[in-house]
Amino acid sequence: MKKLTPVVVVAALLLTACSSGNYEATQIPAKPAPKVTTAAPPAAPKPCTDGQDPLASYAPDANVPAPGTPMPAGTILETIQKRGRLIAGVSADSLNLGSRNPISGRIEGFDIDMINMVADAIFGAPAPGEPHKVELRVISSPQRIPLLMDGKVDIVARNMTINCARWDQIAFSAEYYRSGQKTLVQSDSTAKSVADLSGKTICAPAGSTSLDNLKRKNPAVKPITADSDTGCLVLFQQGKAAGISGDDTVLAGDAAQDPYAKILPERFSDEPYGLGFQKGHPEFVRLVNKALADMKADGRWQASYTKWLGKLGKTNPPAPIYGRTQGL
Known part of the structure; x- marks a missing residue:
C-alpha cells in the first residue's frame, strides 16, 4: 500500500x-475557460484543415x-x-x-x-x-x-x-x-500500461491534450481534472487519484517530489x-x-x-x- x-x-x-x-x-485567478477541442499531433502530423x-x-x-x-x-x-x-x-x-x-x-x-x-x-x-x-x-x-x-x-x-x-x-x-505522454502510478502498482488502469481514477490537467489523449487511449478509466500539475499531484497523494497522466517532463518532476510514485514506460503520444x-x-x-x-x-x-x-x-x-x- x-x-x-x-x-x-x-x-x-x-x-x-x-x-x-x-x-x-x-497569479491570475482561475475562471472557467471556453472549451477547446484539441488533438495531439502524431509523430508525422497531418496537415490542418x-x-x-x-x-x-x-x-x-x-x-x-x-x-x-x-x-x-x-x-x-x-x-x-x-x-x-x-x-x-x-x-x-x-x-x-x-x-x-x-x-x-x-x-x-x-x-x-x-x-x-x-x-x-x-x-x-x-x-x-x-x-x-x-x-x-x-x-x-x-x-x-x-x-x-x-x-x-x-x-x-x-x-x-x-x-x-x-x-x-x-x-x-x-x-x-x-515531449510525450506517460502515466504515473503508485510504486506498488502492477500496471504496465494505461490499458491496465480500467476503472481507476486518473488525473490530467484541465484544458490539456493529456486529458483528451487519456480518454482516447482507454475510455474505461475514470478521468478527473485539476487546474494545475500540482493539483493532480495533490489528488494523487491524498489517494483521490490512482495515477496521473501527462507529459513525461511534468511527470518526471512529480516523481521527484514523491518517493512512492513511479512512471510507466508506455509513451502514447507526441507532444x-x-x-x-x-x-x-x-x-x-x-x-x-x-x-x-x-x-x-x-x-x-x-x-x-x-x-x-x-x-x-x-x-x-x-x-x-x-x-x-x-x-x-
Missing part, C-alpha cells in the same frame, strides 16, 4: 509566484530586428519595448519546467529559460548580475489560450502542445521541445511544445524563431536541457519547420 506523503509543501507551490526580475509576479503543417511557424527574415535595437513602429514588439518588460504566462508548479525555487524565491526551469531568451531578443542580454526584463504571471493550463486571446499576457511558455485546433485561436513559435502568442503578430513570432534558432545553434538550448531535463535522456533540439502563411 502506498504511504501518503505530506502535501503541504507541494500544495504551497500552487499559491506562490515570483519574478525572474524586479517586477512583482502575479487549411492545408498547413501544424508544426510550421513563421520563418525569420532579414527584417528581424537585432536585440536591443528599436523595435518596428506600431508593432507589439514596440509596445513591449516601451513598457520595459515582457509579460509571460508560466507555471510555478511544474518542477524543472517552471517552478518556484524555495531558496531563491524565483521561478526557474526549462520553460523560463525560453522566456528569458525571448526577453533578451527584444531588450538585449542583461549585464552580469542584472535580471532579465520579464514579468512572470503564474497561470493554469486552462488559462493559457484565453489569456493570450485577451492580450493579458504577451507570450505563454507552459509546456503547451502545438496542434491544429490551437492554431485556430493563437499562434505558435517553431517547436522548442518534443511538440511551442511558445504561444496572440494571433495577428507574425513579426513577434519571427523574432522569437530567430532567437530560438540561435539558441539551438550556439549551445544554450542544450545547456538548458541538460540542466533541467537531462535525466530524461540525451536528445537534440527539434529542427524548426517554417512556411506558415496563416494570419499574414
